[in-house]
Each structure stands twice: as C-alpha cells, then as structure tokens.
Amino acid sequence: MNRNKKMILPAVLGDLKTRQEVMEEIISSPSTYHAFKRLKPGFQEEFIEFCMGVRGMKMTYDTFFKHIFDAEVHPERLSAFLSKVIGRPLKIKRALGNEHRRISEKASLVILDLIVEFTTGELADVEIQKFGYMFPGERASCYAADMMMRQYEREKSIRGDKFNYKDLKKIYTIVLMENSSAEFKKFPDSYIHRGEWRFDTGLKMNLLQEFYFIPLDIFLKTEDNKNKNTIRNELEAWLYFIGSDKPAHIYKVLQRYPEFEEMYRDIEYFRYHPEEAINMFSEALQIMDENTAAYMIVEKERLIKEMDTELKELDAMLKEKDVALKEIDSELKEMDSELKEMDSTLKEKDSELKEMDSVFKEMDSELKEKDSVLKEKDSELKKMDSTLKEKDSELKEKDSELKEMDSTLKEKDSKLKEMDSTLKEKDSKLKEMDSTLIRKDDALKEKDLLIEKILTEKQETEDQLAELKKQVDLLIAQKNN
Numbered sequence: 001m002n003r004n005k006k007m008i009l010p011a012v013l014g015d016l017k018t019r020q021e022v023m024e025e026i027i028s029s030p031s032t033y034h035a036f037k038r039l040k041p042g043f044q045e046e047f048i049e050f051c052m053g054v055r056g057m058k059m060t061y062d063t064f065f066k067h068i069f070d071a072e073v074h075p076e077r078l079s080a081f082l083s084k085v086i087g088r089p090l091k092i093k094r095a096l097g098n099e100h101r102r103i104s105e106k107a108s109l110v111i112l113d114l115i116v117e118f119t120t121g122e123l124a125d126v127e128i129q130k131f132g133y134m135f136p137g138e139r140a141s142c143y144a145a146d147m148m149m150r151q152y153e154r155e156k157s158i159r160g161d162k163f164n165y166k167d168l169k170k171i172y173t174i175v176l177m178e179n180s181s182a183e184f185k186k187f188p189d190s191y192i193h194r195g196e197w198r199f200d201t202g203l204k205m206n207l208l209q210e211f212y213f214i215p216l217d218i219f220l221k222t223e224d225n226k227n228k229n230t231i232r233n234e235l236e237a238w239l240y241f242i243g244s245d246k247p248a249h250i251y252k253v254l255q256r257y258p259e260f261e262e263m264y265r266d267i268e269y270f271r272y273h274p275e276e277a278i279n280m281f282s283e284a285l286q287i288m289d290e291n292t293a294a295y296m297i298v299e300k301e302r303l304i305k306e307m308d309t310e311l312k313e314l315d316a317m318l319k320e321k322d323v324a325l326k327e328i329d330s331e332l333k334e335m336d337s338e339l340k341e342m343d344s345t346l347k348e349k350d351s352e353l354k355e356m357d358s359v360f361k362e363m364d365s366e367l368k369e370k371d372s373v374l375k376e377k378d379s380e381l382k383k384m385d386s387t388l389k390e391k392d393s394e395l396k397e398k399d400s401e402l403k404e405m406d407s408t409l410k411e412k413d414s415k416l417k418e419m420d421s422t423l424k425e426k427d428s429k430l431k432e433m434d435s436t437l438i439r440k441d442d443a444l445k446e447k448d449l450l451i452e453k454i455l456t457e458k459q460e461t462e463d464q465l466a467e468l469k470k471q472v473d474l475l476i477a478q479k480n481n
Helices: 002-013 019-028 030-037 041-052 062-068 075-086 136-162 216-226 234-243 247-256 258-272 274-397 399-404 406-480
Strands: 092-096 110-118 123-131 171-179 193-196 209-215
Touching: 019 030, 019 041, 019 274, 030 274, 041 258, 041 274, 062 258, 075 092, 075 110, 075 123, 075 171, 075 209, 075 234, 123 136, 136 171, 136 209, 171 216, 171 234, 209 216, 216 234, 234 247, 234 258, 247 258, 258 274, 274 399, 274 406
Parallel strands: 123 171, 171 209
Antiparallel strands: 092 110, 110 123, 193 209
16 A cells, blocks of 8 residues: 555656755745745745655645636636535536625634635635634624625616515535634534524525534544545545645545546646745745734733633632631621620629638638537536536435425525526527527538539539630631631
C-alpha cells in the first residue's frame, strides 16, 4: 500500500522538488521573494512544502477555494459538492454577488462567502469560517433572511402584480468551520448538522430555510479515528479535499474517487508558478489574519463578560457570607450576653448560698449555746436532785422527830406543799426543756435536709455551667476558623 501511495501522489501533485530548488525559484523573482519574506515562519514552511510537492493546499483558503470552485468556470464542482451536502442533485445556474447584502460586518470571522443560484431557482449561501462564530445560529438566521429578501425583491420586480409567494424557492445556508465552537464539540461523533423548520404538532408547511453546519475539525478527527484507510462516501471525499492538505488524505480520496484528480492537478499548477501562488497565499493569509484578530477581539470581549459575571457572582457570594458572619456574630453576642446573665445569676445564687450557710452557722452556734445552757441547767438539776436526796435522808431521820413534832410538821406541811408546787414547776420546766430538745433535734434534721438539697442544686448548677462553657468554647473555635 505504501508503494502505491508513493506512485500516485507524485503523478497528481507533480514531480517532487528539493527545498533548495524551491528556494531558488522563489529568490529568482524579487516580487515573489518579497511576498515570501512577509509570511510568518510557519506559513513560509507550509508554502515551501507545497511547492516541493510533499503536501497539498487547503481549500479553506479563500483564494484557492474560489479558484477551484469558480461557479462561472467550473459550476459542476460546486454543484456536485452542494448536492452531496443537501442530499439531492442540484445544478448551479450562476453565482450572485454578495456586495448588495443588507447585513454588513466589519472584521468578520468569515474566510469565504459565496452565494449561488441553482437552476431550480433555489439559492445557497456557502461560508467557510476560520473559527466557529460566537453566535452561529443567530448569524445564519440573519443571512438566510437577507437572501430571502433579495429573492423576494427580485421576483417581485420581475412578476409585478402577478407575484405570488409560492414563486419563492428554498434558501440553503451551508457553513463550514475550520475550528468549530463549543456548541459543536458537544457532538464529537457528528460532522454535519442539517436543520429545517418543523412544527411539534406534525403540521406540514413549505417553510423555505434550511441550514447545514459542517465542523471540519470534528470531521477530520472523527473519520481518521474510525476509518484510517478508506472513505465511505463522496461527501467525505469532498470534506477531505476542502479541509486537509495531508498526503495521506489526498491518497485516500484518489484511491476511492479518481475523478478528484482534475482538481488536484489544478492545484498542482501553482507549484510551478510560485509567483501566482504566493500572491494568492498572501491574500488568503491576510484575510485569515484579519479574521484571527477579529476573533481575538470577540473572544476577549466574551472572556471579559464571563469574568465580569463571575466577579459579580463572587461579590454576591461574599456579601451573603458577610451577612451570614454578621448573623453568627450577632448570635454569639446574644449567647455571650446570656452567659453573662447566667454567670451573674449563678453569682447571686452563690451569694445566697453563702448567706444561707452563714445563717445556718449562726443557728448552729445558737443551738450550741442553748445546748450548753441546757447542760448547765441539767447539772444544776442534778445538784438539786442530790440536795433533795440529802434532804430526804434528813427528813427520814427526822421522821421520828416530825411525828413527835406533829404540830411542827403541820406548820411545815404548808412549806412542803409550797416546795411540792415548786418541784412541779421545775418538772414542768424539765418537760419544756425536753420538748425544746426534741424541736432542736427536728430543726437539726431539717437543716441537714436543706443543706443536702442546696448542695445537690449547687452541683447541678456547676454541671450546667461546665456544659455551657464547652458550647461557648466550641462556638468561639468555629468563629476563629
């Protein structure tokens, strides 16, 4: 297969030349050499390799496309290509000038723009774009509308009062893109997109605008990955012919469709006439440079708008975060205020507990004093009891004397009664003291219960304080982060 490839390509592109031979031809013509020197290094190399015969020439260059597809000289070529794109046989009647467009664009990104009329009366606008236009759908709609109005005005002027809208024919917009935009890259397996007006209800009407978008970069990538050595149909051959200058692609086209040889030979002519080729090449590159500059301006404007949108979104996000931080700060301040109030309350309770403890201590001291007094009184009572016992002994001793002295005893009886009354009073006092001791014991028990309750509440309060302190520390840590 490689042997056949080497045999076919020189036969089509002409005999190979060395780099030195090509440079000698270029330098021999001052105008050619001057134009060559103005090219960028990459394009100088591309031009040298074309003249050497090791590569073809892309038809995406305006001047070469118009030369090969000249509708006046070779209408059959553009007819054949457009027939394959649209999907039915069409024949070009004539090329129409586009200088009368109502739509004018300064620094357009379009490399090529041809308008042709078919023998059926239908019109086609063929465009090649270096870069996928920023709004291909909207722009294509405007150009299609412009062609429709041109057709309407022409038919109206020819037919006059006999004009009928049914006299209008189809309008086709065919856009080839050397570097497609983001919309088309979402469909990496599709290299031609055909579109027409449809109704969701199934209503059938003869709407006159059809659109065809062909991303050449996706075509070359997709087809090279799928079919490395063959071409499946004539449309693919046309797209290789227009979009690629690689010898491998040229070989594939000629192997399947030898009729393309004539067009490749037309390109070969310029290898032997570098003065014509360099002028056409320079003109094509000038258009491309202008388009590239326009593209960069549009792209920068798009990026600036995107950055502006992103900055606005970031600003909105920062404002939202600032509001959220203020709300958190407000909540923290409220919590801090609540904690201060709780701390103040706890201090007040602690003060109350201290006061109660002081009261209990005073009560305990008073009880101790009363207990001491009771002990002293008990000691006195014991002494009195001892004294009474002694007196009782004396009374027994004197019993005999009392009997004897009955009269004396009677006198003393009243005294004894008085003493008995006194003893009863003392007994009553002892009972009161006993009751006091019982109350004292009850008071002590109530004190113990109250102290135990206070200690329990104090422990619970301290636990709550510890938990609140943990929560505050956590919130402070989150705020610092």
